[in-house]
Amino acid sequence: MTPAIAPSSRALPHPAREEIRLESVLHALSDPMRLRIVRELAGDADELTCSQFDLPVTKSTTTHHFRVLRESGVIRQIYRGTAKLNGLRRDDLDDLFPGLLDALLGAAARQSARLGEG
Amino acid sequence: MTPAIAPSSRALPHPAREEIRLESVLHALSDPMRLRIVRELAGDADELTCSQFDLPVTKSTTTHHFRVLRESGVIRQIYRGTAKLNGLRRDDLDDLFPGLLDALLGAAARQSARLGEG
DNA sequence: CCCATTGTACGAGGAGAGTCGTAGTACCAG
C-alpha cells in the first residue's frame, strides 16, 4: 500500500472528518477567490499544485486562501517535492453533508453562466 | 391578488432575484446565529416575527442578523403593524440555485444531530 | 555546493463583521 508518490516529510494539519464544521465550510466558500479555486479543483483535475492557479493576487495571499480551505476541511494538501498538491475532500464532505458539495458547485456554475462568465 | 394582510407603509429594501449572489448567501449562512434563524424559519412556520426567536444576543444584534439575511436575499421581511414578519425566499433561491437550500438545510440538520443537538 | 523553484512566516495596513448600549421611531390599544 505504499503510495506511488512519497508524501515527503513535511506534514500539513488537516481537520479530521468529524471535525469539519458546516459554518467553516460555508465561510471558506463565501470568498470569491476560494470559490474559484474550489471550482477549478472540482472541474479540471483532482490534483493541482498551488502554482497552477492563475489568481489575481500575490503568492502570499494565495497561500492564505489555500490554508483557509484546508483548515476548514474543504481541500486536502500534501507536499510532493517543492510543490504542494491540492485535492477536494469529496469523500469526507459527501459523507458529512450528502449532496451539499454538488449543490454548491452547481450553484456556482449557474451563477457564473448567468453573469456572463469567465 | 390583494394580500390578506396589508403590508404596512414602511418598506424594506430587498435584492431582486437576479441580484442575489451565491457568495453573499454563503457568507450570511456561515454565521451560527443566522444559520439557526434560517433553520427555524425553514422548519416551524414560514412566517415568524423577530421577537419569536429566542437568541442569546441582544435585540440590536438580532436586528443586525436579520438585516444581513435580508440584504443577502435569504429571507423576505415585511412589516405588519409593529411586528416584522420573516420568511425564507424559497422560490427565488430554488430558481437561482436548484437544490442548494435543501442541501444546506439538510447539512445543518445532520450536523446538529451529529453534535448532540439543541 | 549552488541555485532556481515553490511555497511559508511574519508583520502591517485597511476594511469589514459581531456585539453591545442607549436613544429613538413606528404602530396599536386604550
Add this chain to the structure above:
DNA sequence: CTGGTACTACGACTCTCCTCGTACAATGGG
C-alpha cells in the same frame, strides 16, 4: 393623547479577514 410593544439607528469596541511585501525554508537539478 398616553402608554406599551416591536424594532431601528448610531456609535463604539473588539476581532477577524483580505491583502501585500519582504525575508525565509524545503526540495531537487546541475
